[in-house]
Amino acid sequence: MTFAEKIGASRHRSPRRDGFMPKLVTMLGQGYGLADFRADAVAGLTVAIVALPLAMALAIASGASPEKGLVTVVVAGFLISALGGSRYQIGGPTGAFVVVVANVIATHGYDGLLLATLMAGAILVFAGVTKLGSFMRYIPEPVVTGFTAGIAVIIFSSQVKDFFGLDLAHVPAAFVEQWKALIGAAASLSPLTTALSASALALILVLRRYAPKVPGFLLVVLLGALLVPLLGLPVETIGTRFGGLSGAIPAPSLPQFSLTRMGELLPSALTIAFLAGIESLLSAVVADGMSGGRHRPNAELVAQGIANAASSLFGGLPATGAIARTATNIRSGARTPMAGVLHAVFVLVVMLALAPYASYIPLASLAAILMVVAWNMSEVDKFRHMLSAPLGDRLLLLSTFILTVAVDLTVAIGVGVVMAAVLFMHRMAEMAQVSQAEPEAGEEEDPRAHLPEGVEVFEVSGPLFFGAAARFSEVLEQIGQLPRVFILDMSEVPLMDATGLNALESFIRSSALRGTDVILVGLQRQPRRVMARMGVRKAAGRRVRAVRSMDQAVALAGAKVMA
Numbered sequence: 283m284t285f286a287e288k289i290g291a292s293r294h295r296s297p298r299r300d301g302f303m304p305k306l307v308t309m310l311g312q313g314y315g316l317a318d319f320r321a322d323a324v325a326g327l328t329v330a331i332v333a334l335p336l337a338m339a340l341a342i343a344s345g346a347s348p349e350k351g352l353v354t355v356v357v358a359g360f361l362i363s364a365l366g367g368s369r370y371q372i373g374g375p376t377g378a379f380v381v382v383v384a385n386v387i388a389t390h391g392y393d394g395l396l397l398a399t400l401m402a403g404a405i406l407v408f409a410g411v412t413k414l415g416s417f418m419r420y421i422p423e424p425v426v427t428g429f430t431a432g433i434a435v436i437i438f439s440s441q442v443k444d445f446f447g448l449d450l451a452h453v454p455a456a457f458v459e460q461w462k463a464l465i466g467a468a469a470s471l472s473p474l475t476t477a478l479s480a481s482a483l484a485l486i487l488v489l490r491r492y493a494p495k496v497p498g499f500l501l502v503v504l505l506g507a508l509l510v511p512l513l514g515l516p517v518e519t520i521g522t523r524f525g526g527l528s529g530a531i532p533a534p535s536l537p538q539f540s541l542t543r544m545g546e547l548l549p550s551a552l553t554i555a556f557l558a559g560i561e562s563l564l565s566a567v568v569a570d571g572m573s574g575g576r577h578r579p580n581a582e583l584v585a586q587g588i589a590n591a592a593s594s595l596f597g598g599l600p601a602t603g604a605i606a607r608t609a610t611n612i613r614s615g616a617r618t619p620m621a622g623v624l625h626a627v628f629v630l631v632v633m634l635a636l637a638p639y640a641s642y643i644p645l646a647s648l649a650a651i652l653m654v655v656a657w658n659m660s661e662v663d664k665f666r667h668m669l670s671a672p673l674g675d676r677l678l679l680l681s682t683f684i685l686t687v688a689v690d691l692t693v694a695i696g697v698g699v700v701m702a703a704v705l706f707m708h709r710m711a712e713m714a715q716v717s718q719a720e721p722e723a724g725e726e727e728d729p730r731a732h733l734p735e736g737v738e739v740f741e742v743s744g745p746l747f748f749g750a751a752a753r754f755s756e757v758l759e760q761i762g763q764l765p766r767v768f769i770l771d772m773s774e775v776p777l778m779d780a781t782g783l784n785a786l787e788s789f790i791r792s793s794a795l796r797g798t799d800v801i802l803v804g805l806q807r808q809p810r811r812v813m814a815r816m817g818v819r820k821a822a823g824r825r826v827r828a829v830r831s832m833d834q835a836v837a838l839a840g841a842k843v844m845a
Contacts, residue, residue, distance in 0.1 A: 302410075302581045304365045309618040318617045325616035326624030328497075329372055329607050333359070333629060335499040336607075336655070338520070338640070339648040340375045341599060343440055344383040346392065348520055348640065349527045349633075350599050351375050356531060356630045358589040358601030363622025365585035367578030368566040372607040372622050373589060377652075377659050378557045379600045381436050381691050386550045388455055394547055396537035396594040401544065401551035403591030406558060410583030421560060422706075424671070424679035425698035427664055432686025432694065434660035437652055439464075444649040447475025447517065457687050475517050479646035482506065486654055499651050506647035507639060520648075521641025529637025531630070534595040553692045554590070558602040562586050565603030572612050606658070674705040707747075714744035734840045736766035739832075743774035746809070748781030764798045767839040771832065773804025778812050794825035799842050802828040803835045 333355050341351030355374040362373030386395045408414070439457065442464050443450050449470035454460045482502040489498040510519060520527070566577035586602060593601055611621055668679050678701050685694035718740055733739065778786075790800050805813070805828055813828075829835050 301578060302367075302584060303578070304581060304585065304619070305367055305369045305578065306364055306619040306623070309369065309620075314618065314620070319620065321615045321617045322621035323624055325611050325614035325621040327628050328614040329611050329621070329625040330628035330632070331497045331500045332607055332610055333372070333374055333604075333625060334632060335503040335648070335651055337375055337629070338503075338643070339651045339655070340377060340380060342520075342524075342645070342648060343377075343380045343437060343652055344375075344599060345387040346383070346395075346599060347524045347527075348643075349529075349637075350597065352527075352629060352633045353531060353596055354593050354598035354601050356626050356633065357596045357598055358593040359629070360623055360626035361589035361592055362562075362585050362601065362603065363619045363626070365581070365588055366603075366619065366622075367581030367585065368569055368603070368608075369575050369577070369619060370569045370573060370608055370612050370616055370621070371562070371566055371577075371582070371603045371619070372611050372625060373562070373586070373601050373603050374607065375599045376561060376602055376604050377437055377655050378430070378433055378561050378602070379554065380440070381433050381686075382550060382553050382557070383599060384440075385455065385690070386547070390543075390547060390550075393537050394543070395599075396597065397539050397543065398547040398550040398554060399594035399598075399600045400537060400539075400591050401547060402554035402558065402600060403587045403589070403594065405551060405555040406583050406587030406590060408587075409555070409559060410580045410585075410587060413580055421699065422675075422678065422702045424668055424675045425682050425695070425702055426560065426564075427661060427668055428679045428682030428698060429686045429691060429694050431660050431665050432683045433691070434656040434658075435687050437659070438656040441649040441652045441656070443467075444518070444645040445476070445479045445653065447472025447479075447646065472517070474515060475644075475646050478506065478509075478515070478517060478644060479650045482647045482650035483653055486650060499654075502647045502650060503643055506644040507642040510642050510644050515644070518645045519641060520643045520645065523645065524641075526641045527633075527637040529634050532597050534592075535597075537594065549692050553695065554600045555587075556695060558586050558590060558600060559583055561605070562603035565605040565608050568605055569608050569612060572609060674708070678702055678705060710745055710747065714742075714746060716740060716742050733836065734767075734843045736843050737769065737836070737839045738765040738767075739769040739771060739835075741771045741774070745777045746775050746782035746786065747777065747779040764793060764796050766797075767799045767801060767842050768793055769801045769803060769832075769835045769839055771803045771835075772809065773806070775809055776806055778809040780812075780816070783809075783812055783816060790826050798825075799839075800826045801835045801838055802826065803832055804830065 334352070337351035337355045338348035339351075341348050341354075351374075359372065359374045362371060366373070383395060386398050390398070436457065439460055440453070442448070443453055447470075448464065448467040450463060450467040452463075454463055482505075485502055485505075486498040489496045489501070509515060510517060562582055563579055566579070566582055569575065570577055582603075589601055593599065611625070614621075616622075665679070665683075669676060671679070678698060681701060682694050682698035685697055718738070793800050810828070827838060829838060
């Protein structure tokens with residue numbers, strides 16, 4: 283079979299058969315040559331250069347040692363690319379996890395984080411296998427933007443101490459208390475540390491504007507690591523806070539667990555799984571938009587679950603698809619998931635070879651990097667744009683943002699999703715209309731223009747579900763004297779649930795008791811199936827009929843009136 287034939291065969295495979303197939307297997311099956319490997323190696327090296335400083339910085343911001351971030355890139359990054367459903371996905375620690383990871387470590391210790399990550403991995407695998415991940419697509423944009431911006435604010439606040447070199451032994455976790463402590467320690471500001479971090483920040487911003495291909499994050503880390511020992515700068519470094527890096531991948535081991543402890547960590551595990559699922563699928567969608575490809579969401583979720591479980595076994599942090607690193611991978615010319623696999627290998631090589639020198643990296647440089655990460659996460663333009671959205675969306679955005687910053691990420695997500703559901707139900711209920719039908723202008727042949735005496739026509743439009751059932755009942759109850767025959771035009775009702783059906787059945791029964799027949803017109807497939815399954819027409823007896831068209835309804839109504 284030729285290469286073109288292999289591509290054609292892969293395109294025509296059953297989606298069900300390919301649903302959990304890793305993209306790497308598919309791409310290698312289509313043929314993989316030296317030119318492909320060379321392109322993937324260049325892209326993988328480029329992404330590794332970006333991932334190295336970020337992994338250490340995000341680990342420190344999460345309350346863990348920098349080597350934990352590197353282990354996460356090596357283990358989880360490798361598995362996400364090797365087993366995932368996206369052609370270009372790059373996995374590793376991201377800013378979205380900083381808040382929840384820091385909270386879990388502060389409350390349950392690092393071993394608690396490992397167990398929560400392992401549980402989150404199992405949840406993600408379950409979501410992928412059962413295809414529950416498709417529901418993640420229904421999280422509204424204001425919720426995602428709100429908690430992402432809130433996380434950005436928290437990351438920014440967490441780096442103020444290291445950015446200015448404040449003498450503060452303990453930084454409170456609560457946002458308001460944290461800023462009280464930071465302001466109280468303002469007098470201890472270190473001019474040297476501030477100058478170093480400000481210079482690093484300025485260099486990153488200048489390079490992004492005038493030389494975007496230069497790896498600014500890595501450059502400020504390398505320059506900082508060189509200047510500190512050469513000039514003998516008295517600033518805090520990775521070595522002074524954490525000691526030297528081991529430069530080795532630890533042996534896998536299971537975290538301590540019990541049913542009680544798992545119950546305590548379940549909310550955190552659900553939050554980690556939610557964030558990993560949302561960000562990985564969002565990153566895969568962005569990659570599809572940039573490359574014209576199509577990812578496999580179920581395979582991606584399963585890979586994310588396996589990667590997080592493996593990361594916890596090796597002592598790493600939670601991981602997910604990283605949008606910025608994935609975009610860098612595509613722009614660098616990657617061709618297959620092998621680029622992501624190689625990026626993890628490159629990070630491992632650097633970790634093994636250069637770990638002793640990492641102790642010289644100043645925390646001020648890493649703080650500058652995280653300031654930039656926080657700004658990018660905040661998506662100020664999108665946040666500002668959403669403030670001009672309808673009132674419900676604005677309340678959703680601001681509530682999620684405020685709760686993320688002031689209370690807790692888990693609470694913010696829960697409240698945001700519930701508020702979004704209530705808002706959606708309200709809007710759907712507003713769409714449901716029950717009104718008296720009027721002959722359409724200019725259509726003399728409209729049968730409603732010549733209704734027999736004692737026949738009334740009402741139109742029902744929009745979804746007839748529990749949110750709109752009350753509206754249906756209220757409108758129909760306002761009718762004084764019921765006619766001999768009541769025609770309900772339901773051709774504009776796309777769906778009906780049990781509560782909406784109950785409202786309709788109540789109306790049919792009350793009409794029957796008062797001697798009024800009901801004719802239902804134009805039932806769509808879903809409402810018709812629900813009515814048949816629940817036996818409404820059978821229960822109402824001969825007082826209700828269903829016909830396809832208004833002509834049939836008017837003719838049937840006339841016959842009943844004349845009978």
